[in-house]
Amino acid sequence: MGKALKWIVRTVVALIAVIILLLVGAFAMLNTSWLQKALLTRATTLLTEKLETKVEIDSVSIDLLTLDAKLYGLMVEDRQQRKMLQLEFLQADVDVLALLDDEIRVSKAKVEGIQAELHKLPKDSLSPDTVANYQFVIDAFKSDKKKAKKATPDSAGVKKKKLAFIMNRVSAERINVKFNNDSVGLDKLVLEQTRHGSPQGKVEGLRGKWERYNKKGYLVTNTVLLTRLDYHEEEGNRMIDIHRLNFKTNNHHPRKNASKPKRGFFDVGHFNLWANLKVNIDRIENGTVHGWLKEFTAQDTISGIDITKLQCEVTANKEGMRLEDVAIKLKNTELHFVRADMKFPNKKKGTKLSYFTSTIGGRVILKDISRAFAPVLRNFELPLDLSVRMDGDAEGMRFHDVVVSRPNDLLKIKAKGFITGLKNKYDLKVHFDVKETIVKGNEKERIINQFVVKKFMMKQLHALGTLHYKGSFDVVYKREEFQGVVNTKAGAINFFFALDEKNKYVLGRANAVNIKLGEVMDMPDIGPVTATANFKFDISKPRTAIMRRKLGGKLPIGEVTANVAEASYKFVKVTDVDVKIVSNGAIAEGSLKTPGKFADLSCTFSFTNTNEMKKTKIKPGIRFHLFDKKKTSDEDEAAKKQQKEDEKKRKAEEKAAKKAAKAEAKAARKAAKEAEEAAEAKEKAARKAAKAEEKAARKAAKAEAKAARKAAKEAEKAAKRAAKEALQ
Numbered sequence: 270m271g272k273a274l275k276w277i278v279r280t281v282v283a284l285i286a287v288i289i290l291l292l293v294g295a296f297a298m299l300n301t302s303w304l305q306k307a308l309l310t311r312a313t314t315l316l317t318e319k320l321e322t323k324v325e326i327d328s329v330s331i332d333l334l335t336l337d338a339k340l341y342g343l344m345v346e347d348r349q350q351r352k353m354l355q356l357e358f359l360q361a362d363v364d365v366l367a368l369l370d371d372e373i374r375v376s377k378a379k380v381e382g383i384q385a386e387l388h389k390l391p392k393d394s395l396s397p398d399t400v401a402n403y404q405f406v407i408d409a410f411k412s413d414k415k416k417a418k419k420a421t422p423d424s425a426g427v428k429k430k431k432l433a434f435i436m437n438r439v440s441a442e443r444i445n446v447k448f449n450n451d452s453v454g455l456d457k458l459v460l461e462q463t464r465h466g467s468p469q470g471k472v473e474g475l476r477g478k479w480e481r482y483n484k485k486g487y488l489v490t491n492t493v494l495l496t497r498l499d500y501h502e503e504e505g506n507r508m509i510d511i512h513r514l515n516f517k518t519n520n521h522h523p524r525k526n527a528s529k530p531k532r533g534f535f536d537v538g539h540f541n542l543w544a545n546l547k548v549n550i551d552r553i554e555n556g557t558v559h560g561w562l563k564e565f566t567a568q569d570t571i572s573g574i575d576i577t578k579l580q581c582e583v584t585a586n587k588e589g590m591r592l593e594d595v596a597i598k599l600k601n602t603e604l605h606f607v608r609a610d611m612k613f614p615n616k617k618k619g620t621k622l623s624y625f626t627s628t629i630g631g632r633v634i635l636k637d638i639s640r641a642f643a644p645v646l647r648n649f650e651l652p653l654d655l656s657v658r659m660d661g662d663a664e665g666m667r668f669h670d671v672v673v674s675r676p677n678d679l680l681k682i683k684a685k686g687f688i689t690g691l692k693n694k695y696d697l698k699v700h701f702d703v704k705e706t707i708v709k710g711n712e713k714e715r716i717i718n719q720f721v722v723k724k725f726m727m728k729q730l731h732a733l734g735t736l737h738y739k740g741s742f743d744v745v746y747k748r749e750e751f752q753g754v755v756n757t758k759a760g761a762i763n764f765f766f767a768l769d770e771k772n773k774y775v776l777g778r779a780n781a782v783n784i785k786l787g788e789v790m791d792m793p794d795i796g797p798v799t800a801t802a803n804f805k806f807d808i809s810k811p812r813t814a815i816m817r818r819k820l821g822g823k824l825p826i827g828e829v830t831a832n833v834a835e836a837s838y839k840f841v842k843v844t845d846v847d848v849k850i851v852s853n854g855a856i857a858e859g860s861l862k863t864p865g866k867f868a869d870l871s872c873t874f875s876f877t878n879t880n881e882m883k884k885t886k887i888k889p890g891i892r893f894h895l896f897d898k899k900k901t902s903d904e905d906e907a908a909k910k911q912q913k914e915d916e917k918k919r920k921a922e923e924k925a926a927k928k929a930a931k932a933e934a935k936a937a938r939k940a941a942k943e944a945e946e947a948a949e950a951k952e953k954a955a956r957k958a959a960k961a962e963e964k965a966a967r968k969a970a971k972a973e974a975k976a977a978r979k980a981a982k983e984a985e986k987a988a989k990r991a992a993k994e995a996l997q
Contacts, residue, residue: 306328312326313325313326319409320345320405320406320409321348321405321409322345322346322347322348322405323344323345323346323350324343324344324345324346325342325343325344326340326341326342326343326344327341327342327343328340328341328342329341337360337361337362338360338361338362339358339359339360340356340358340359340360341357341358342356342357343355343356343359344356345406347386347388347402347403347405348402348405349402351386351402352384352386353385353386353387353402353403354383354384354385354386355382355383355384355385356380356381356382356383356384357381357382357383357443358379358380358381358382359379359380359381360377360378360379361377361378361379362376362377362378376437376438377437377438377439377440378438378439378440379439379440379441380439380440380441380442380444381441381442381443382442382443383441383443383444383445383446384445385445385446385447386402386447387401387402387403387446387447387448387449388401388402388448388449389401389402389448389449390449437461437462438459438460438461438462439458439459439460439461440457440458440459440460441455441457441458442456442457442458443455443456444458450479450480451477451478451479451480452477452478452479453475453476453477453478454474454475454476454477455472455473455474455475455476456473456474456475457471457472457473457474458470458471458472458473459471463501467501467502467503468500468501468502469499469500469501469502470499470500470501471497471498471499471500472495472497472498473496473497473498474495474496475493475494475495475498476492476493476494476495477492477493478490478491478492478493479491483520483538487520487521487522487538488520488521489518489519489520489521489538490518490519490520490521491516491517491518492515492516492517493514493515493516493517494513494514494515494517495511495513495514495515496512496513496514496515497511497512497513498510498511498512499512505551506549506550506551507549507550507551507553507560508547508548508549508550509546509547509548509549509550510546510547511544511545511546511547511548512545513543513544513545514543514544514545514546515541515542515543515544516540516542516544517540517541517542518537518538518539518540519538519539520538520539522538524536524538524539525538530644531644531645532644533572533573533639533640533641533642533643533644534571534572534573534640534641535572535573535574535641535642536572539571539572540569540572541569541570541571542567542568542569542574543567543568543569544565544566544567544568545564545565545566546562546563546564546565546566547562547563547564547565548560548561548562548563549561549563556586556587557584557585557586558583558584558585558586559582559583559584560582560583561580561581561582561583562579562580562581562582562583563580564578564579564580565578565579565580566578566579567579569641572640572641573638573639573640573641574641575599575600575637576597576598576599577598577599577600578596578597578598579595579596579597579598580594580595580596581593581594581595581596582594587613588612588613588615589610589611589612589613590610590611590613591608591609591610591611592608592609592610592611593607593608594607595607595608595609597631599634599637599638600634600637601634601636601637601650601652602631602632602633602634602637602638603631603632604629604630604631604633604655605629605630605631606626606627606628606629606630607627607628608626608627609624609625609626609627610624610625611623611624612624614663621662621663622662622663623660623661623662624659624660624661624662625658625659625660625661626658626659626660627658628656628657628658628670629655629656629657629658629659630654630655630656631654631655632652632653632654632655632676633652633653633654633655634649634650634651634652634653635649635651635653635719636648636649636650645720645721645722646719646720647721648719648720648721649719649720650719651675651715651716651719652675652676653673653674653675653680654672654673654674654675654676655672655673656670656671656672657669657670657671657672658670661688663691663692664689664690664691664692665687665688665689665690665691666687666688666691667686667687667688668684668685668686668687668701669685670685671683671684671685671686671701675712677712678709679708679709679710679712680707680708680709680712680716681705681706681707682703682705682706683703683704683705683706684701684702684703684704685701685702685704686699686700686701686702687699687700688700694746695746695942696746697744697745697746698743698744698745699743699744699745700741700742700743700744701741701742702741703738703739703740703741703742703753704739705737705738705739706736706737706738706739707735707736707737708735708736708738709735710735711731713730713731713736714727714730714731717730725824725825725879726879726880727880728791728879728880729789729790729791729879732758732759732788732789732790732791733757733758733759733789734757734758734759735757735758736755736756736757737755737756737757738753738754738755738756739753739754740752740753740754740755741753747769747770747771748767748768748769748770748771749767749768749770750765750766750767750768751764751765751766751767752764752765752766758785758788759784759785759786759788759789760781760782760783760784760785760797761781761782761784762779762780762781762784763779763780763781764777764778764779764780765777765778765779766778766779766804768808772809773807773808773809773810773812774805774806774807774808774809774827775804775805775806775808775827776803776804776805776806776927777803777804778801778802778803778804779801779802779804780800780801780802781798781799781800782799783797783798783799784797784798784799784800785797785798786798786836791883792883792885794838794839795836795837795838796836796837796838796842797835797836797837798833798835798836799833799834799835799836800831800832800833800834800836800848801831801832801834802829802830802831802832802848803829803830803831803923804827804828804829804830805827805828806825806826806827807825807826807827812826813826813854816853816854816855817854820853820854820855820856821854821855822853822854822855822856822877823854823878824852824853824854824855824856824857824877824878824879825852825854826852826853826854827852828849828850828851828852829848829849829850830847830848830849830850831847831848831849831850832845832846832847832848833845833846833847833848833861843863844863845863846861846862846863847861847862847863847916848860848861849861855877856875856876856877857875857876857877858873858874858875859873859874859875860872860873860874871889872887872888872889873887873888874886874887874888
């Protein structure tokens with residue numbers, strides 16, 4: 270019995286030894302290059318048959334003891350025999366011991382050198398790439414996924430325990446993917462877990478390019494470049510740090526300010542924006558994200574946009590977004606506000622884009638926005654204190670409780686206003702009601718000197734003293750209008766004037782009661798004046814340049830017509846005086862005439878410099894008719910009556926001409942708008958017709974291709990049946 274037991278033990282030990290040797294041999298054989306090459310050949314063949322396209326793999330290396338797998342040189346073609354996917358290197362290291370805890374733990378995964386060419390054109394295209402060239406890969410593995418889902422319970426009816434999948438580190442390098450004409454590339458990507466189990470990662474050299482047509486039919490090329498992005502989590506906080514993000518657009522047309530020096534450089538069709546930002550997200554739950562924008566800087570050297578600081582607290586979801594404790598800083602401008610809410614548009618709920626802010630306050634230097642929006646402000650360096658509330662939607666904006674002041678308290682403006690028609694420049698309208706404006710001392714001259722424009726009558730402006738203004742202004746397409754009442758040391762002036770940007774004129778009217786014109790003009794012999802005046806000045810550079818070259822001079826070019834209801838000069842008092850002044854830029858010449866009971870007074874005058882009105886040349890005239898015969902008096906009365914009728918007729922004609930010009934300008938704007946809309950409609954109809962034609966041709970080509978594939982498939986089946994019958 271003892272010998273039998275020893276024999277059994279020896280036999281069992283020998284069998285175990287043989288099994289171990291067989292297992293070791295099997296592992297050794299599996300780890301040999303020739304067997305792995307044979308398995309690679311078999312795997313490549315299976316993939317080629319399953320995908321029905323060409324698949325190549327240069328080599329693989331698998332260590333079954335450490336579960337370390339490496340793959341070199343993968344290439345997959347699409348059904349048009351184009352290289353759809355190429356991969357230089359793939360590595361995956363699996364932690365064997367983790368399998369004992371029902372975990373698949375990949376300690377390291379690495380991908381290098383991916384080149385992908387993906388195509389899927391719109392359904393209305395004639396190209397064979399209407400169906401995605403990668404769709405066959407998805408379709409090939411669909412059935413396998415469904416079977417895997419159905420086979421989850423084991424034979425005993427007990428669900429198998431799911432394996433946890435954990436990846437400690439994944440990295441990718443040199444990734445380039447092209448989708449139709451769009452592309453995205455990546456130099457390096459690393460995602461990993463720290464020793465404490467917190468995820469972190471970085472992205473380097475991310476770049477993308479895509480092209481789209483805008484509403485005007487321009488092809489816009491967009492590019493984005495991200496130099497570096499760092500991400501890490503710490504105690505539930507997600508921190509994102511972006512370095513040198515570049516966004517560029519190009520609509521392949523001249524900039525909007527080309528050959529327009531008065532227009533700013535801001536143009537959404539030509540962006541070249543560089544930005545840096547840091548974001549801290551502390552909560553993501555129930556579709557809501559909460560965090561802080563810690564740092565943000567953005568600069569476009571071409572347009573002049575230069576945001577040196579933007580900080581705020583952000584709460585956002587699909588319904589809208591809230592910003593709190595917002596601080597914005599440009600080069601010299603700083604603004605802040607407590608809160609701003611934005612509601613996103615939702616077609617299902619019928620909601621539109623809308624927003625509002627709490628009071629925005631801070632100090633502004635208008636020079637900061639000059640290059641982008643208003644070159645005329647390029648020298649405006651006076652600091653202004655601003656306070657305003659805003660709300661609006663996609664169509665317009667509203668401004669409430671606007672207060673603009675100077676730190677020295679010499680300027681204060683209170684107003685409210687709105688902007689409408691943001692989507693169409695022809696419908697654009699800006700309107701502001703100025704409730705109160707106070708300008709003290711030399712502040713008005715100081716403000717005007719911030720503009721690079723020709724300055725007239727600055728001495729007279731100073732003589733007006735402190736200004737109190739109340740009124741409004743409007744800006745519409747190629748026209749700005751200002752009106753109101755300004756109270757001065759010399760009296761009150763009620764005015765209206767407009768800038769006609771289309772015809773290049775400044776025109777308007779003004780009236781005053783008992784204004785101390787002599788004090789303002791530095792002509793003490795003139796007493797208080799009650800008058801109404803109309804004026805029109807040429808602001809066309811080409812037209813005025815011709816006159817300047819011919820005559821020189823520094824005066825404005827235009828004319829003033831006025832009716833003086835009451836005035837006095839030295840000891841002479843006059844009423845109902847008609848005055849006309851015409852300036853050619855070098856000299857201004859005027860005339861006035863008033864009839865009297867015993868004599869008719871008249872004079873002509875001229876001047877060349879508004880700052881030296883004392884040098885005005887005046888030639889008075891008087892005609893006595895005390896001893897004139899009755900016949901002569903009747904003739905004078907008739908002449909006077911005729912003169913008044915002629916003047917009345919002239920004014921009526923001038924008014925009618927202005928009205929006709931205004932109607933003509935309005936009709937021209939309407940005609941231009943209708944012409945543009947008609948052109949757009951015609952272009953849209955042409956595109957629609959071309960699209961329909963392409964669709965029909967594509968449908969026919971698709972049907973023909975389908976028939977050809979069907980015929981080829983039937984021929985292939987017939988060939989297979991014939992081959993099968995031949996074998997039988």
